[in-house]
Each structure stands twice: as structure tokens, then as C-alpha cells.
Amino acid sequence: MKKNTMRYVAGLLCLALSASVLAADSFPDRRINIVVPFAPGGSTDIVTRILASKLTGELNQPVVVENKAGASGNIAGDYVARSAPDGYILFMGTSTSIANISLFKTLPFDIEKDFIPISQIVHTPLVLIANKSLAENSIEDLVKYAKANPGKLNYGSGGSGTSQHLAGVMFEQMAGVKMTHVPYKGAAPAVTDLVGGNIQIMFAPLIDALSFIRSGKVKALGLTTSKPAPQVPDVPPIATVFPGFDVGTWNGIFAPAGTPPAVVDTLSKAIVKAVSNPETKKLIEDQGSEPVGSTSAQFQAFLKDEVVLWKRLVQASGARVD
Incomplete structure (x- = not known):
């Protein structure tokens, strides 16, 4: 009986794994939403809409922008963190997302654990x-x-x-x-x-x-x-005048933790290609930003330094949101 149970459970795990692999292989096969943590019309929203337009062509599926403003971006972050890790709901994070780690006493999600960095889009x-x-x-x-x-x-x-x-x-x-x-x-x-x-x-x-x-x-x-x-x-x-003075804002795409590596790779490559497009670069530069389009690994390394920088500055400022 125990052996049969173990075989049954193993079979279910295999089926689940097979379904996950098939889903990753066919990605994307429907609309993708990029959730922006601020209201329409701001710089983050504009950059996201520029990216979404180009990604629609790169991925051959509609890529739409969804605005969920409030709580310094935490409402949108929490929504995406709780979404299915399948690559169809993404988060447009900002430097504020990292500063919030030190600004807020408690947060509904952990951006370092609950997300996978896909690509940095711009630096402003x-x-x-x-x-x-x-x-x-x-x-x-x-x-x-x-x-x-x-x-x-x-x-x-x-x-x-x-x-x-x-x-x-x-x-x-x-x-x-x-x-x-x-x-x-x-x-x-x-x-x-x-x-x-x-x-x-x-x-x-x-x-x-x-x-x-x-x-x-x-x-x-x-x-x-x-x-x-x-x-x-x-x-x-x-x-x-002051060597080492370097601080700015940025935007980058994140996916919920657990998103299959194949999906992360597909998204990262499509974003890099979209951002490097001459038309996209000009549109971004016209907004006063610098196009980046980094790989997932490059974005992850960048974020480690950002966490240290913003923590130091928040502590020095004495700012706090409870």
C-alpha cells in the first residue's frame, strides 16, 4: 500500500513537472500584463508603455500596462508577488522599491526573495x-x-x-x-x-x-x-567635484519567484532586444532616461549594490514610514 501511494505521488509530481515544462516551452501563448506601481502619465508609466509596445512585436502576444498605484508602489508589488509564477504578470520595479526595504517597518512582500529580476530597462x-x-x-x-x-x-x-x-x-x-x-x-x-x-x-x-x-x-x-x-x-x-557621487532612479522588470528559468530567459532576451531597438532607444532618451536592457544576472548584481546604497542613505536621512 505504501509503495502504491509513493508511486501515485511520484506520478503526480512527474505530471506537474511535465505540465510546467510544456507551459514554459509554449510561453507566451496569451496576453502579458506589466503592472506599474504608479498612476498613468508619470515617467515609470511612460517608459513601461514604450517597452510594452515593442515587446508585443518581439513576443507575438499583446503586452499591456496595468496601473496599480498606492503605498509607494507596495500595492502593485504585493499583487504581482502573489500572482502565478508563469511570466504572464510582471512588475515594473523602481529604485523606490529598493528604498522601501529600509523606509518601511514592515512590507507585504520581500522584493529580494519574492521576485526574480528579469532586466533593468532604464536609468534616469x-x-x-x-x-x-x-x-x-x-x-x-x-x-x-x-x-x-x-x-x-x-x-x-x-x-x-x-x-x-x-x-x-x-x-x-x-x-x-x-x-x-x-x-x-x-x-x-x-x-x-x-x-x-x-x-x-x-x-x-x-x-x-x-x-x-x-x-x-x-x-x-x-x-x-x-x-x-x-x-x-x-x-x-x-x-x-565629488568623485564617487552617483545616484539616480531606474526601472526594471521583475517576475514572481518560482517563474521557470526558460520563461525568465525568454522574457530577458525579448526585453534586451526591444530596448536595444533604435526607435525604442530614441523614445527613452527623449524622456530624459538612459536605455539599459540588462540580462537577468546583470540586473541581479546591480540590485545588490542598490540595496546597500539606499539603506545607507535612508538611515542617514532618518526617514521612516510606519
């Missing part, structure tokens, strides 16, 4: 912009002013714990200055207040600041990434 620099009336026109001059006037330099952000806030924390650490953080409910109102003169500087996502820079409504003093951005070639990296 932040740009240090200033109100036109500010006398300082370079990083060096700004630091001199900040050192002579501790706490008098106000910098805005899209909220406590955001990449804009934490870039300011990094700047304070590396420049040895003390500034005053002014959080807003989103990057857009912060940029608006900077244009109006209510705050003096801001580490803004390039995608949000580009039109203001080009129209001359603000002046750009430096980039937070280690190399120049083609959209603003005359703006120097802050790293030219």
Missing part, C-alpha cells in the same frame, strides 16, 4: 536645478554658500525618503554641508515651487526638469550620475 539621472535668482552658478559656489550659511539652503523633493530627498542627503554627506529639506507630495509641485522661488534648489529627475531647463525657467548645476547626459551635454556630473 537626477539633475541639481536652482532658481534663476540664486547667485551661485556652479557646484563649487553652491558648496561655498552652503558652508557659510548652514541650514539656509532649502532643497525640495517629492517626499521624505524619495530619490530626490536621498540624493540631497548624499550631497550633504559628501560636500560636508547642512541644508534644509522641504518635502512635497510629488516631484511636480516641488519643481513648480522652485520656479516660483519658494525653494532654492532641488535634485529633480531629469525627465521632470528637462522642459524647465530648456525653457530657461531654472538653471542646471550638476547631474547626479557619473557621466554626462546627452539631453543636457553642458551640465557637468557632480562627480567631477
Whole structure:
């Protein structure tokens, strides 16, 4: 009886494994959803829609965008983490997803254990912009002013714990200055207040600041990434003054843990091909971002460094969401 039971169980396991292999071999055979953790119209949503359009052709199946905003991206993350690990529901993660590990006391999912990194899609620099009336026109001059006037330099952000806030924390650490953080409910109102003169500087996502820079409504003093951005070639990296200064935002595709390796490989290869397409690259660059299109292994290695970086900056900022 025991032998028969064992054979029955072994048979069921074999059937389940065979079904899994067949499903992976036929992937994809229906629509794929990419879940965006923010509302439509933002930079993450725009990048995802650019990617989805190209992936539809690469995978010969519809790839659609599904927006599930709320709780700093945790609602969407939890939804995808609980989804079937078959490659048909994916998560568009961001640098916020990694910062949340240290920002939140508890999270409904563990992005390091409950997901498989598929590919980093883009990397977006932040740009240090200033109100036109500010006398300082370079990083060096700004630091001199900040050192002579501790706490008098106000910098805005899209909220406590955001990449804009934490870039300011990094700047304070590396420049040895003390500034005053002014959080807003989103990057857009912060940029608006900077244009109006209510705050003096801001580490803004390039995608949000580009039109203001080009129209001359603000002046750009430096980039937070280690190399120049083609959209603003005359703006120097802050790293030219403070070597090692390198922080920015990014977007990347994740699948639920347990997704078959063959499916992960199919998705990764299709994404790399889609992102490297000249038309896709131009669309992404026009948004103020840098196309990446990494492999799953490359994305995983990148994330390990990101966890360390954002943990350090969150701890230094004292930001916390309970």
C-alpha cells in the first residue's frame, strides 16, 4: 500500500513537472500584463508603455500596462508577488522599491526573495536645478554658500525618503554641508515651487526638469550620475567635484519567484532586444532616461549594490514610514 501511494505521488509530481515544462516551452501563448506601481502619465508609466509596445512585436502576444498605484508602489508589488509564477504578470520595479526595504517597518512582500529580476530597462539621472535668482552658478559656489550659511539652503523633493530627498542627503554627506529639506507630495509641485522661488534648489529627475531647463525657467548645476547626459551635454556630473557621487532612479522588470528559468530567459532576451531597438532607444532618451536592457544576472548584481546604497542613505536621512 505504501509503495502504491509513493508511486501515485511520484506520478503526480512527474505530471506537474511535465505540465510546467510544456507551459514554459509554449510561453507566451496569451496576453502579458506589466503592472506599474504608479498612476498613468508619470515617467515609470511612460517608459513601461514604450517597452510594452515593442515587446508585443518581439513576443507575438499583446503586452499591456496595468496601473496599480498606492503605498509607494507596495500595492502593485504585493499583487504581482502573489500572482502565478508563469511570466504572464510582471512588475515594473523602481529604485523606490529598493528604498522601501529600509523606509518601511514592515512590507507585504520581500522584493529580494519574492521576485526574480528579469532586466533593468532604464536609468534616469537626477539633475541639481536652482532658481534663476540664486547667485551661485556652479557646484563649487553652491558648496561655498552652503558652508557659510548652514541650514539656509532649502532643497525640495517629492517626499521624505524619495530619490530626490536621498540624493540631497548624499550631497550633504559628501560636500560636508547642512541644508534644509522641504518635502512635497510629488516631484511636480516641488519643481513648480522652485520656479516660483519658494525653494532654492532641488535634485529633480531629469525627465521632470528637462522642459524647465530648456525653457530657461531654472538653471542646471550638476547631474547626479557619473557621466554626462546627452539631453543636457553642458551640465557637468557632480562627480567631477565629488568623485564617487552617483545616484539616480531606474526601472526594471521583475517576475514572481518560482517563474521557470526558460520563461525568465525568454522574457530577458525579448526585453534586451526591444530596448536595444533604435526607435525604442530614441523614445527613452527623449524622456530624459538612459536605455539599459540588462540580462537577468546583470540586473541581479546591480540590485545588490542598490540595496546597500539606499539603506545607507535612508538611515542617514532618518526617514521612516510606519
